[in-house]
Amino acid sequence: MTSQPHLKAAGLIMAVFLITGIVCYASFPSPPPAEPIRLMFQNDAGKVLFTHQTHTEEYYLDCMDCHHNLMDDDVYNCSECHEETGDEYMLSRTDAFHEQCIGCHADYGAGPVDCNSCHMM
Numbered sequence: 213m214t215s216q217p218h219l220k221a222a223g224l225i226m227a228v229f230l231i232t233g234i235v236c237y238a239s240f241p242s243p244p245p246a247e248p249i250r251l252m253f254q255n256d257a258g259k260v261l262f263t264h265q266t267h268t269e270e271y272y273l274d275c276m277d278c279h280h281n282l283m284d285d286d287v288y289n290c291s292e293c294h295e296e297t298g299d300e301y302m303l304s305r306t307d308a309f310h311e312q313c314i315g316c317h318a319d320y321g322a323g324p325v326d327c328n329s330c331h332m333m
C-alpha cells in the first residue's frame with residue numbers, strides 16, 4: 213500500500229528531476245559536429261567543393277576508407293603525412309587527393325573523374 217505522503221514525495225522528486233533536466237539541457241548547447249560538413253579546397257586549378265558529410269552519411273563510406281592511418285584510431289589531415297612535395301615512399305598532398313578521390317569514383321563508377329567536374333570554381 214502506498215500512502216499519500218509517499219505519493220507526494222515521489223511527485224516532488226519527479227518535479228525536481230524534470231526541472232534539473234530542463235536546466236541542464238538549456239545550459240549545454242549541443243556539441244559541434246565531430247566531422248566537417250563540407251570542405252572547400254583552394255588551389256591553382258580551381259576550387260574543389262568536397263561534401264564531406266554527404267560522403268559519409270549518404271554514400272555510406274567509413275572514416276577509415278579515406279583517413280587511412282597507420283598509427284592509431286585518430287583522424288588526421290592528409291598533410292600531416294602527405295607533404296607538399298612527395299617522394300618515392302610518400303605521395304605528395306595533391307597526388308594523394310587525386311589518387312584517392314578519383315580512384316574511388318572510378319571504382320564505384322560514380323562521382324566526378326574529369327578535371328572540370330571537381331575543379332569547378
Ligand code: HEC
Nearest residue numbers: 246247248267268273274275277278279287288289290291
Ligand atoms: C571520402 C573520404 C572521407 C571520408 C569517408 C571521411 N573523411 Fe574526414 N576528411 C576527408 C578529407 C579529404 C579531409 C581534409 C583533409 C585535409 O585537408 O588534409 C577530411 C577532414 C576531416 C576532419 C578535419 C581534420 C582537421 O583537423 O581539420 C575531420 C575531423 C574528419 N575529416 C573526420 C572524419 C570522420 C569522423 C569521418 C567518418 C565519420 C570522416 N572524416 C570520413 C575525407 C574523408
Ligand code: HEC
Nearest residue numbers: 278279280281282283288289290292293301308309311312
Ligand atoms: C598517418 C600518416 C598518413 C595520413 C594521415 C594519411 N596518409 Fe596516405 N599514406 C601514408 C603512407 C605511409 C602511405 C604509403 C604506404 C601505404 O601504401 O600504405 C600512404 C599512401 C597513400 C595513398 C596510396 C594508395 C594507398 O592507399 O596505399 C593514397 C592515395 C593516400 N595515402 C591518400 C591519403 C589521403 C587522401 C589522406 C587524407 C584523407 C591520407 N592519405 C592520410 C600515410 C598517411
Ligand code: HEC
Nearest residue numbers: 260262263266271273277278312313316317320322323324
Ligand atoms: C571511398 C570512395 C570515395 C572517395 C575517397 C571520394 N569519393 Fe566523392 N563520391 C563517392 C561516391 C560513391 C559518390 C556518389 C556519386 C553518385 O551517387 O552519383 C561521390 C560523389 C562526389 C561528388 C558529386 C556529388 C557530391 O556529393 O558532391 C563530388 C564533387 C565528389 N564526390 C568529390 C570528391 C572529392 C573532392 C574527394 C576527395 C577529397 C572524393 N570525392 C573522395 C565516393 C568517394
Ligand code: HEC
Nearest residue numbers: 253254255256257260305306309313314324325326327330
Ligand atoms: C575528384 C576530384 C578531382 C578531380 C577529378 C581532379 N582534381 Fe585536381 N585536385 C583535387 C583536390 C581535392 C585537390 C587538392 C587541393 C588541396 O591540396 O587542398 C586538387 C589539386 C590539384 C592541383 C594542385 C594545385 C596546387 O595548388 O598545387 C592541380 C594542378 C590539379 N588538381 C589539377 C587537376 C587536373 C589537371 C585534373 C584532371 C586531369 C584534376 N585536377 C582532376 C580534386 C580533383
